[in-house]
Amino acid sequence: MTSSLREKICISLAGLLFMTAIYMVFVYAPTERVMGPIQKIFYFHLSCALVTFLSFFTAFVSAIVYLIKKDLKWDILGAASVEIGLVFTTLVLATGMLWGRPVWNAWWTWDPRLTTSLILWFIYGSYFILRSSVDRQEKRAVFCAVLAIVGFVDVPIVFLSARLWRTIHPVVIRAGSIDMAPAMITTLIVALIAFTCLWGLLLYQRTRTLTLAGRVRLLERQLDGEGI
């Protein structure tokens, strides 16, 4: 299967959007007075966090749909989402640490948001350990769906409990008001859109790859002997 024209257009558009976002972050948006250029990592940090949420939410929904419909394509969508979510959780943690080092003077602090991201990383990391420990496809799909549901339901409790580690995380967006220059807000919105597009593309490609891998395995088994 070669990638169609429409896919090529989508990929080019997302690439263009990404270039725009990078340009805006580094040239268009003003440099923050106190923190200096390091503040610019914030645009990527928040965008990665958004992608993480989108991924885990998609995994949660597809897990529920799988348990109802028992159609393996939802399992594949869930697995692809968790994979992408895990990569972006890692990026959230990495960008957070890069920012925290000069600003807080520490690579790591037990801040609720950081702690939550780290615990999410563990929960969804265990998803792949579980995935690799079950051979039967249907069983694996059910187990992973249950873990995706349990993990997602756990998120608010994780966040609530992580407050026990006292916050020094800056609250940029409070209800009703935003502490940012207008040019920064525009830049942030473009960055968020660019990352959402990237997420959509990654999810599509990854889902397709996993579907094809499943088909290949089925064909191999059929060749081995009448599909038994």
Added chain:
Amino acid sequence: MSGFWILVRKDLHAEFRKPEAVISMAFFGFLLLVILNLAIPMGAEISPETGAGILWVAITFSSVLGLARTMSREKENCCMDGLLLSPMSAESLFGAKMAVNFTLMLMAELSIIPLFFILYGDTFFHSLPMLVLVVFLANIGFAATGTLFSAITAGTNRNEALLPLLFYPVVIPLISITVKVTAMIFQGAGPVEYSSWLYVMTAYGLIFSGLGFLLLDQVIRE
């Protein structure tokens, strides 16, 4: 008698006859209490936070031994199939296994907590009544999560080795809240100060019991 009681009675009967789960839990808990002593500087006074942390690390780490055993007992000779064939519902199966896990944890705690007071000083002893409530709420949460996850790991080819890897990330919030509340109790704080955390613990227990009741049937039936 309902399927729930029959199963609870069978499991507890087996445990009383040969208390392998409780003994290994209590033994490991005791061992952890001793090992964790290494983290404390010589001769230093133990802060309430450290004390609470040590106590709950010992309890939660030892509990995994019992949680895994309760489900894997049904794997021998495919007894789980026998339960699924019987008219007992998956909900009562979950309820029964959760009740058994709760009881096993409680029995292990009955030896771990007194040992904790002996090893780490009876200055915390005044906190016993409220500690009972915290233990009760924490056990519900641990038992519910552990029952659901041990049903999953029993169906994988890595068995019990997988349980801690799945179980701990999900119960971290419960552990951290429990440690915090226990520390406050050790400090002598009044119930008003930590009552909201007790609600969160209750909510955790309810949510995960609910998830278990809903999802167990899918996990154990193909």
Added chain:
Amino acid sequence: MADFLAVNNLGKEYEGRRALHKVSFGLQQGDFLSLFGPNGAGKSTLLRIISTLTSAGSGKVEIKGFDLAEEPEAFKMQLGVISHQSLLYGHMTARENLIFYGSLYKVDDPEQRAEELLRIVELYPRRHSRVSRFSRGMCQRLSIARALVNDPSLLLLDEPFSGLDQYASAILTEQLGELRSRARTVIMVTHSLDRGLAAATRVGILAGGRLVYLEERDTIDPSAFEGLYMEYVHGARAA
């Protein structure tokens, strides 16, 4: 007359492969159905679905009008299953195992029922021994007793004679005859054509997930059956 057991359009997929496809049949009370078929034909899957261990992908199963999906408890009360696994707890005694299963099926007097069954399978003297100390043959006999604990009106047998010692298979044969005299329904999956034909009132062949053949036993000439069987199996393979 409505069928005692009605299997309707049953389908199941494993890993994108059809394990069962549109299997339908009905049995009357007292019928003994022997199911033959090559490995992977879907025999075990069919039994696992009827015994509620595997969920059906599509279609439905009813016993005495109780739908498997809608009234699982009433459905399961009618069932007894003998499989390769004994489904017995090693750390419990023979008697405790039977009492445990008897109480799950809400048998009136589980103790009495257990002792009655222990006598039937000739394990009464060993009733207080733990199952983990039993020999394989004794386990097999006890698992026959276990399957009969609720006096099932439908008994499902998956290769019951394979691996059974002579003593146990004599007891099983005797019990099957006894169930038949009380108009109990039996489905038996087996590789042994002789054994299957000897006991059956109806005979079916599963191949490639489909029920390709279902006839009354009386209409079959045993000497010609093996040829017939091979013909159907090869026919299904070619299709």
